[in-house]
Amino acid sequence: MPPTSHAAAPLIDVRGLCFARNDVPVFGPLSFAVDAGEALLVQGGNGAGKTSLLRVLAGLLDGAGGEAWFGGAPAMPASRARHVAYLGHLPGLKADLSALDNLEYLCGLLGRRDSMDFEQALGVVGLAGYEDAPVRTLSAGQRKRLALARLWLSPAPLWLLDEPYANLDLPGIELVNRMVQVHLDGGGGALVTTHGAYAAPPVRTRLLLLDPAPAAGDVAGRAA
């Protein structure tokens, strides 16, 4: 799609989106938009539907109602895949393959930016020297970093980050914030879920509070 098409339209525009599991409402209806250069921090307790929201937006779950527009066009599977990079709880890494092999495979599947190469990305996330280490031998935090390297290589303008700080040490949290900042400076956007505000990236951030009570949840003001 031409870059001009999403210069004006928000990266993602959600209108009245709701989700129900077995007819029990989980969240919604929600309406919000994320512009280029903007991060939306999704907060809420356990079970509030943070992960479900991100999975619905990524197209992994079907919403019960409402719609999501990406870059000014209604969500279609192929265009959504190009528009969205999703970082979930399961990074899809193969334990028997090396870090570099995993990265190569995921980028072959999901696309990557031509301006970056794999070693560079591994260096950015602090995994330089681990190229040939089987993922089995990496710690949970290192696997998270490898998943972040995949995200770093992704050409998608909108990042959906589900608990990106989990398993990471303080420099790792710092790294996520720095990556989000650079991504936003480059005209991207991000939705970040987290339990608390302890790690909000220092960028233009809005806050979406998901209430654990069914059928409640709204956009609550701006922070920072």
Next chain:
Amino acid sequence: MSSDARPTLAGTARALLRRDLRLLWRRRGDALQPALFAILVVVLFALALGNERAMLAAVAPAVLWVAALLSGLLSLDSLFRGDAEDGSLEQWMLAPVPLAWLVLVRTLVHWATTALPLVLATPLLAELLALPHTLLPVLLLSLALGTPLLSLLGAVVAALTVGMRRAGVLLALLALPLYVPVLVFGAGSLAAAAQGFDPTGGLLLLAAGLALALVLAPVAAATALRIAHA
């Protein structure tokens, strides 16, 4: 960001193929298991039936087909389970290519790494069972058409049961009814050839089934994966 490498059908297939071959190489021992299992079954039959060559030759088509079918069943559960457990399946669904395409590629790679070695070992096994040499081309052809069909049908069942912790027996129960027609036409074409009839009918039906399954099974399996994974 205009010069980015956008994943194509061929590109994603290549990425998946390379990954599976690398994984296979890392676990070389596992890869030969289905073929070894089939060889074991055939050897046991040969031993149990003794050295009556006429008797062996009479049951050879059925034994070889059943061995191929059971060994395929053995490796069926591994088709999507590993990818479902480590989140790879989610990445497939997020990829900008149809899920059915990735399912097709994965299934064909799985066939090439589990069933193809068995097909290649078939001349040896046929010799073990004293199958008349004139029947060998029909046997190879029926297995070459039938085993990919079994893999494709099995992919639908494996996708349906991927959400369960242990699908072992259920998988077999669900897959076997679908396998029966393949077995009937596969072993049937051989039996016809052994009696001097024309085996073409059964083989053509297998080929038709394969053509149909190549188109429909990945779509059905992809739908089943989405349901099982939601």
